[in-house]
Amino acid sequence: MRTLFVTWDGPQVSYVESLFVPIFEGLAAHGYPVDILQFRWGDAAQEEKVRSVCTASGIGYRARPIWRGVGGLGPFATALAGGRAITAAARHFGSDLVMPRSLMPALATLAARGLDRPIVFDADGLQADERVDFAGLRPEGAVYRILRDVEAQIIRRSTAVLARSPRACDILLARAGPPVGSQRFHIVTNGRDVAAFHPGDATTRLAVRDELGLPADATVLVYAGSVGPQYRLDQAADLLRHVRQRDHAARLLVLSGSPADAASALAAAGCVDGTFTIMRSAPADVPRYLAAADVGIAFRTPSFSMQAVAPVKVAEYLLCGLPVIGNPEIGDNRAASSAGVFFDSAAGNAAGADWVIDRVRADRSALRDTARRIGVEHCSLDRAVRDYLGVLRDIRGSEHTSGQSPSLG
Template sequence: MSHVLYLTRNGLLEPLGQSQIWPYLRGLSTDYRITLISFEKLADQGDPVAMQKMCLQCVSHGIRWIPLQFRSQPRPWAPALAIPQLALVALWQWRRQPRPQLVHARSYVPASIALLLHRITGVPFIFDMRALWPEELITAGHLQRGSKLHRSLLWLERRCLQESSAVVSLTQAAVAYLMERYPRELAGQRIAVIPTCADLQRFQPAEQSPAGSLVIGCIGTVLSGWFLIDWLRAFFEAIARADPTARFELISRDAPAAILAALHPAPSWADRLLIKSAAPAEMPAIVQMHTASVMFFTGGLSKLGSSPTRMAEVLGCGRPVVANPGVGDVEQVVRQNRVGVLARGSSAAEMDVCVAELLELLQDPQLASRCRRTAEQLFSLESGTAAYRQLYTEKLC
């Protein structure tokens, strides 16, 4: 059985790790021996029950898990400071038998280690970009364009695109941009588009649609610097104007007090707003109870490579999305499949139009089945796992 070393700076225990790392590894473990190195947040490492449960799951699937401690400070240097630690652990794994025959690097920091291993040992690696990270950092205000760190990240991006055995992008939009920016480096390169997928066995439509008032949901972080929380406020206010009984649920690991301070809800709907966190196992039932789910992200170059995880999960539950253009392939998916509405701006008039379109869409009796069908066609875990398995097979032959 071929040995794959999987490197990620995301934690296996955090929601993203549970939805976008573990399901793939679980499926791939039937065909490959996998060693996983991840960075776990302190709160997750401090939960002995969750840690023990995850360890047992890894053992049951033959996955060797090495959890390192995640640090977010100091910004913007924290990711760079993780490189020496990850390099030492990864190099030590190379000395163990059986040696890895392929390295799967999830995002840029792990890719820097994969590039180092490749140059030292010749082991091939997959550059799983996820998104255009340097541009995301600039948009979020964590990185200055033209700075020494920015130039270093662009150098790393160029080298990984050229020297990796394959590149994985979340969106077609990002591939088009990269082909234009790096035509020489990507000449003849194997590029696979694998969007963020959802476990559609978990995220399924409810047996019965919820009755009563509209429940407008929003799931995931809203304080990342990439989320347009002012748009979210404007949309909630437009819903409140259209339906005084509508309720709002914001499910996030962000601190509720910090969300309230940033969202600043109006008194007219503040008492109908619920902000709470939830465990990954609770999310399908929560999404099922939402009438629609809102996801507004900064657009432009930084988001060409983004494929919101929450979109796959919401559509899997048969619920429509409310989004904005300029984020990866989101607009194309929404328009071509009629599974949501797009807000063109954050003004009251523009949001009123968006709400009117949503209320009209909700009258379509085929909406739920169309959302589910779109999720199955584009975002199923099975198709994503099969795409990764094909890449592994190609590069290990």
């Protein structure tokens, strides 16, 4: 069974290469190859980079440009016209099913004529609501209503719907309404390769600190990921101030594809020069940089939409042996919290700083081992592959049972 994965991306994201390509390699090894159709905007060099990664992994790849501007209508025009690109790609690759990720690819899939294949909708959050929470989209406006209608229609048309949390399944089920049943929804893991993300050894960690100009014995907090108001770098700066009251040499390391934005956010938060390091790192270097730190930061602004996400950075932190401070209700962090390697940021940054110094630094080796164990058990690439395989095997089984493709209704 061959899948066409349809995604929609700007120039600052790399999750296709870093998150999905390893999962798709794992699926192919089990006889479920995946090809990618990426609607994107950005320069040609970035597109070629994605193409090269896919080619090296045996994954078919096509790209289509996103029209921007035209008073904000360009993306919608792209999606509506993109139905033809989906149909053509499915025929070219010999796809047996189509998997749109998020709402704009879902709109393109709904617009595709003659697409007589099962659909698996990878919801991966509540995108329309995220725009309301963090991008100023008006919930009473036409764009939000259109996106919500696309969300409901794609769920009704899909054979299966993938989500990242039980709460996301409940919300999407209620929105779609009958005759959609709960059996249509499946939770999948944002897993990472345990061989790539690991704690390393003491010698390597010290060498990385020396490379980055970080004191060998200082407390190092690390944040990896995107920059924006919902990621609360201001809260990270405040945590650093509290930690530095206990450890004057403490530092904050920020790994981001938007270093200038990160610097502006920290400056606005009053973070003092010399107490933080910001860098854009190659994906292959991220694990060793993380492993050299003491604690991973996963702050998010609590909101309605955040109930449906599972931050990839938490998996990376745990696999690299880092205890985490953040919002435990965002994603499924019950195992990490129970094991004592996830601190609830709701307790406040003063209490968080005490946890970092009195608990993490005091018992660093044991907590490193515990974080790694939890990461391997709950956040591995193998688990992610198993989650996707379960869904695809169910669809293949229903095809064999009925002798035809599952109903799209």
